[in-house]
Amino acid sequence: MLSQILFSAALLLTLGIFGYTTSRYVKLFRMTKPDFPVRDIGKRILLTLRVALGQSKMFRKPFTGFMHALVFWGFLVILVGSIEMVIDGLSGTERSLKVLGVLYDVIIASGDVFALVVAIAILVFMGRRLFLHVKRFEGIEMKHISHMDAKVALTIILLLMLTLLGMNASYVTLKLAANEPVHGVYPISQYLAGLLQGISSSQLHLHHEIHWWAHILLIFFFANLLPYSKHFHVFMSVPNVFLSRLDPLGKLPNMDSITREVKLMMNPETAFAPVEGETAPERFGVKDAEDVTWKNYLDSLACTECGRCTSVCPAAITGKMLSPRKIVMDLRSRMREKGKGLISQGRAFSDNKSLLRDYISEEELWACTTCNACAMECPININHPTLIVDLRRYLVMEEGSAPGELKSVFNNIENNGAPWQYSPEDRLLWAKDLEIKKS
Ligand code: SF4
């Protein structure tokens, strides 16, 4: 009974902190702007199965992709065992899901094998980070805290797997020693159980209790650490893939207010007629955290900081001052910095800083070729160019600021209706000696 009370208290505390964190994120999402409507649910489910659950984009780097996929799939299987631990902890039962029969055996056996596989994969990932100095993990945006964050998360996952194996091994040994039935199948732990032979029943019991509690408390701690870590992608990447932009990558979203203005220019008779439901746009493009859409913000929370986007970015590769990963991470940092004020004082809150310039420079923005290689490569379908273009839109439309070459293009469009320096009347001069019949 005492352990049930302690477990319930730990669970309540975990849910309380998690609920508080979630409510803050919900409030921040409420500060963001609308984006595309979420339709085509069938298409989205298929996309999620392929990209998120199937990890299809991860396999572009076969070895690390395969290792990551094993960790991801292992987490899914082990999750069932964690749910069982919560039921057991609350009700004081033992192995409560054994009623599932053969299915239970399959789940427990898979979880037992995956615990070892994930532990090995984590050791490989740690080794890469500690000894191989992979270029993809470096960059000006990758501060000391980012590297520490990754190492802490990897350590916790490793401990989770070791405590799971320790718990299973002591359970098997306890049951065999007491001549009681072992529920579930343990392909790995049955061998580890051999290491515990000869230990007294009370010590075995203590061994089991220590691993059981360490495992579940680590899960509770990790669940509350994730929202403040790059490993928040554990929660956010699947929803982010489900909520991907379904438009072709090269298609940039139009700004509704500008589209309307252009249409009015094409039809001047309606230019001064009031449009029902029209409100004046607050700001053209993105200058700061409150200007981004919910999708931009979701992208930033889901980013794993893997650096695949930057590793294929032609601007970054040729030494320009641009890293698409930095753009996404900057938005997340800025929202974290300004979010408290936005929640308490509303969208008008200012701390005399902004995402543009205090985090992302004009030089970075104009270095982007909008080639979409970053979005194509991102394993969780983050779309960087839409945010970059919206930041540029603010520069051009609100400040009239653009590189010199672009300014002359803009002037030509304004004066000549085309990007070239020629008057519209001269456009067909090139064809005057060609005997082309006018229709
Ligand atoms: S779209 Fe821009 S940021 Fe993305 S890869 Fe191309 S140049 Fe780099």
Ligand code: SF4
């Ligand atoms: S944006 Fe995508 S590819 Fe780039 S670091 Fe984040 S998760 Fe990786």
